[in-house]
Amino acid sequence: MKLRHGILAAAAAATFAFAAPVVKAETFKFAFQGNLSSLDPHSLNETFLLGSLNNVYEGLVLYDDNLAVIPALAVSWEIIEPTKWKFNLRKGVKFHNGNDFTAADVKFSWERAIGEGSDQIARASKIKSIEIVDDYTVILETPAPNPILTADLVNIYIMDKEWSEENKTTSATSVSADNSGNYANLNENGTGPFKVDEHKADVKTIFSKYDGYWGTMPSNVTRVEFTPIKEAATRVAALISGELDLVYPVPVQDWKRLDEAKGVKPLAGPEARTIFLGMDQGRDELLHSNIKGKNPFKDIRVRQAFAHALNLDAIKKKVMRGAATPAGLMVAPQINGFIPELNTPYAYDPAKSKELLAAAGYPDGFEVTMDCPNDRYVNDEKICQAVASMLAKVGVKIDLLAQTKSKYFGKVLKDGGYDTSFYLLGWTPGTIDAENVLSSLIACKKVEANAGLFNLGNYCNPKVDALTAKIGSETDQAKRNAMIKEAFTMVKDEVGYLPLHQQPLSWGVRDGVGVNQRADNVLDFRYVVIK
Amino acid sequence: MVSFLFKRLLQSIIVMFTVALIAFSMFRFVGDPINNMVGQDTSQEERDELREKLGLNDPFVVQFLRFAGNAAVGDFGYSYKYKIPVSEMIAERMPATLELAFISAILSLVVGIPLGVYTALRREGILSKIAMAMSLVGVSLPTFLIGILLILFFGVVLRWLPTFGRGDVVELGFWTTGFLTKSGILSLILPSITLALFQLTLIMRLVRAEMLEVLRTDFIKFAKARGLPDRAVHFKHALKNTLVPVITITGLQLGSLIAFAIITESVFQWPGMGLMFIQAIADVDIPIMAAYLVLIAFFFVLINMIVDILYYAVDPRLRTSDGS
Numbered sequence: 001m002k003l004r005h006g007i008l009a010a011a012a013a014a015t016f017a018f019a020a021p022v023v024k025a026e027t028f029k030f031a032f033q034g035n036l037s038s039l040d041p042h043s044l045n046e047t048f049l050l051g052s053l054n055n056v057y058e059g060l061v062l063y064d065d066n067l068a069v070i071p072a073l074a075v076s077w078e079i080i081e082p083t084k085w086k087f088n089l090r091k092g093v094k095f096h097n098g099n100d101f102t103a104a105d106v107k108f109s110w111e112r113a114i115g116e117g118s119d120q121i122a123r124a125s126k127i128k129s130i131e132i133v134d135d136y137t138v139i140l141e142t143p144a145p146n147p148i149l150t151a152d153l154v155n156i157y158i159m160d161k162e163w164s165e166e167n168k169t170t171s172a173t174s175v176s177a178d179n180s181g182n183y184a185n186l187n188e189n190g191t192g193p194f195k196v197d198e199h200k201a202d203v204k205t206i207f208s209k210y211d212g213y214w215g216t217m218p219s220n221v222t223r224v225e226f227t228p229i230k231e232a233a234t235r236v237a238a239l240i241s242g243e244l245d246l247v248y249p250v251p252v253q254d255w256k257r258l259d260e261a262k263g264v265k266p267l268a269g270p271e272a273r274t275i276f277l278g279m280d281q282g283r284d285e286l287l288h289s290n291i292k293g294k295n296p297f298k299d300i301r302v303r304q305a306f307a308h309a310l311n312l313d314a315i316k317k318k319v320m321r322g323a324a325t326p327a328g329l330m331v332a333p334q335i336n337g338f339i340p341e342l343n344t345p346y347a348y349d350p351a352k353s354k355e356l357l358a359a360a361g362y363p364d365g366f367e368v369t370m371d372c373p374n375d376r377y378v379n380d381e382k383i384c385q386a387v388a389s390m391l392a393k394v395g396v397k398i399d400l401l402a403q404t405k406s407k408y409f410g411k412v413l414k415d416g417g418y419d420t421s422f423y424l425l426g427w428t429p430g431t432i433d434a435e436n437v438l439s440s441l442i443a444c445k446k447v448e449a450n451a452g453l454f455n456l457g458n459y460c461n462p463k464v465d466a467l468t469a470k471i472g473s474e475t476d477q478a479k480r481n482a483m484i485k486e487a488f489t490m491v492k493d494e495v496g497y498l499p500l501h502q503q504p505l506s507w508g509v510r511d512g513v514g515v516n517q518r519a520d521n522v523l524d525f526r527y528v529v530i531k
Numbered sequence: 532m533v534s535f536l537f538k539r540l541l542q543s544i545i546v547m548f549t550v551a552l553i554a555f556s557m558f559r560f561v562g563d564p565i566n567n568m569v570g571q572d573t574s575q576e577e578r579d580e581l582r583e584k585l586g587l588n589d590p591f592v593v594q595f596l597r598f599a600g601n602a603a604v605g606d607f608g609y610s611y612k613y614k615i616p617v618s619e620m621i622a623e624r625m626p627a628t629l630e631l632a633f634i635s636a637i638l639s640l641v642v643g644i645p646l647g648v649y650t651a652l653r654r655e656g657i658l659s660k661i662a663m664a665m666s667l668v669g670v671s672l673p674t675f676l677i678g679i680l681l682i683l684f685f686g687v688v689l690r691w692l693p694t695f696g697r698g699d700v701v702e703l704g705f706w707t708t709g710f711l712t713k714s715g716i717l718s719l720i721l722p723s724i725t726l727a728l729f730q731l732t733l734i735m736r737l738v739r740a741e742m743l744e745v746l747r748t749d750f751i752k753f754a755k756a757r758g759l760p761d762r763a764v765h766f767k768h769a770l771k772n773t774l775v776p777v778i779t780i781t782g783l784q785l786g787s788l789i790a791f792a793i794i795t796e797s798v799f800q801w802p803g804m805g806l807m808f809i810q811a812i813a814d815v816d817i818p819i820m821a822a823y824l825v826l827i828a829f830f831f832v833l834i835n836m837i838v839d840i841l842y843y844a845v846d847p848r849l850r851t852s853d854g855s
Contacts, residue, residue, distance in 0.1 A: 044570060121574070122570075200623070202810060204802075230797060230800065405562075406815045407561070413563075415563055
């Protein structure tokens with residue numbers, strides 16, 4: 001399997017360095033499996049929506065091609081007190097309708113993001129207040145010291161106050177409030193390098209270059225056409241037939257086809273998403289198992305036995321066509337707080353696994369139901385089947401319940417009463433920082449405090465919790481990373497989770513099209529170059 | 532005639548109410564809508580609040596009656612995912628589906644009936660044998676596969692036709708049409724063949740069987756004995772007598788063309804109502820699902836009514852029996 005990620009990245013980088021002025025009109029056409037449900041940047045906290053709209057709207061800061069935070073609508077910032085950040089705003093920036101960008105827009109956008117109907121409340125709540133010093137200076141106050149505030153600012157997009165007020169769209173689009181049919185749902189007025197010319201939800205969205213953009217970018221594209229294509233086979237056919245320049249995701253099974261087809265190629269790279277297995281360690285008796293009166297997963301030897309029964313290399317080779325990166329840690333290398341030495345997976349050792357099970361009192365294994373989505377992650381159901389057959393070899397009988405994501409999440413998440421004993425899940429921390437993983441997946445589950453909401457199996461270690469709280473407000477990076485390492489070491493020693501791998505990003509591109517495949521699966525038009 | 536229409540109308544309302552009830556009771560098995568409406572970082576209180584506001588905590592009967600009451604005055608609410616009125620979305624998508632279904636229906640009639648007549652008359656002919664063999668393919672291969680094969684051959688290998696979408700459309704008031712642009716017409720070809728193939732073979736086989744039946748009857752023999760030209764015997768006398776079942780099937784199939792365009796639409800990413808429905812299932816977008824199912828029920832009811840009226844026109848026996 002040829003992976004041309006490196007070459008393309010290099011090509012994109014080279015173009016960046018020698019960016020020539022745009023001369024001719026280039027149209028870039030792409031398809032994604034999902035659709036752009038709204039143009040309102042505060043309506044839904046979803047990777048594809050925010051990623052697409054980042055071409056139209058921008059926050060104070062921006063991710064570059066490697067997920068590093070770079071200045072955007074703010075030119076510089078400093079921490080003046082532990083909870084106060086001063087941002088100097090960029091001058092001369094104009095919204096697509098010609099209005100000037102000023103500090104009032106920043107405050108307005110934050111209020112909109114934290115207000116009624118917004119799905120960005122969690123993110124916007126990282127800011128307690130915004131003080132306008134002058135037209136181009138703002139001071140952001142945080143509820144507690146927050147070393148990674150800028151990671152959240154990347155996705156709080158700035159809207160134009162005057163435009164929003166004129167069009168009565170001062171609160172976010174939401175189906176629940178009276179602001180359904182909101183103006184900003186179908187219209188935009190951002191500061192980004194592209195404008196939306198036409199938007200038909202779930203049919204087609206057409207972007208065109210905004211000539212008044214404040215920045216420079218490698219892209220020479222003047223028009224972008226986006227079509228959602230749900231069927232993978234149709235998506236791949238549309239690429240090979242030459243109608244599209246880029247499609248994603250491409251099923252890993254189709255890579256060979258793209259390699260063999262003329263004029264197109266697969267583009268693969270590791271995604272910042274970690275796929276893992278979780279076990280119910282909270283209940284005194286498993287909901288779905290033949291063992292009654294006790295919970296085998298409470299015994300560390302059983303968890304270790306599971307860990308040693310899994311052959312991650314086999315999953316990588318047989319299920320993922322060589323494209324996954326086996327993992328030993330709950331965060332990926334792109335994530336801040338990644339610890340290389342902890343990333344070695346648990347050793348594959350079925351004999352040891354059997355011994356551990358016998359020692360724990362299950363010499364003949366036991367039965368447990370495994371919950372698995374079948375349309376959420378790359379080859380998710382196949383991974384679960386492989387896991388089931390590997391566990392069968394050490395005597396554990398898995399009853400696999402694989403279903404669509406709506407049903408799966410409806411069952412295993414809070415609203416379904418965390419109804420699972422053993423499950424597969426994937427996670428990309430929205431802040432690209434390990435703290436999000438610790439507080440969402442690893443912290444003891446306290447629903448009222450919004451802690452460990454996605455810790456479905458309720459792994460719970462108060463020491464880790466104490467560390468997580470400190471990590472959240474420690475601004476010294478070295479100390480912070482040391483604590484992250486300490487926390488993850490404990491989770492690993494106790495086999496709190498069974499990390500499997502980082503799944504691959506799998507795109508297909510036409511020859512002569514250079515794109516940057518960002519590790520969070522976002523397509524940034526700024527880096528699209530058509531030769 | 533009037534009392535007949537009135538009776539049918541009453542039946543239709545009951546049918547649609549029942550469909551809505553059954554459909555609505557199924558939605559709870561599709562999954563949880565809330566998860567598709569918020570991001571992973573959204574807090575539990577916000578999720579609970581949203582659930583309460585959408586009325587998802589209300590008992591089933593309350594939810595259904597609220598829906599039925601609003602639907603009766605044409606209000607299908609807002610899409611959970613797109614936050615725009617469902618009626619607007621349907622109005623936007625309907626032209627795509629109806630144009631596709633219309634072309635497919637024409638195609639299956641224009642090709643199906645002559646082929647049926649031909650294969651009945653020249654049973655031993657080579658062409659008949661080929662047509663019959665092909666029709667077996669049309670009946671037995673799933674639509675999905677036919678669509679993919681057509682895409683691969685005409686789109687990917689030959690590159691003659693577009694593989695997805697509707698091409699450029701022209702807006703005529705509330706209607707968008709693909710008939711007026713080259714890319715629009717080219718885009719119609721593959722999906723309409725895919726959608727028509729099953730109906731085409733069905734109609735062809737039906738016409739053939741009916742023709743064979745009629746050709747054996749005495750009045751055809753008499754017609755031949757009278758020295759009428761073959762053409763008049765076959766088309767004027769024989770074919771006309773096969774038409775009642777053909778109209779029934781065509782009518783019912785037109786409903787299926789619209790309803791089962793779902794598969795064709797998703798293979799070709801055809802932006803019609805079927806694709807919208809499939810997407811809505813994945814998103815658990817209940818207002819869209821409910822509106823779509825009621826609308827499809829409405830189409831079936833309407834078409835059946837038209838078919839019944841057409842019987843009146845074609846078959847004089849029905850007219851006399853209604854006199855009582």
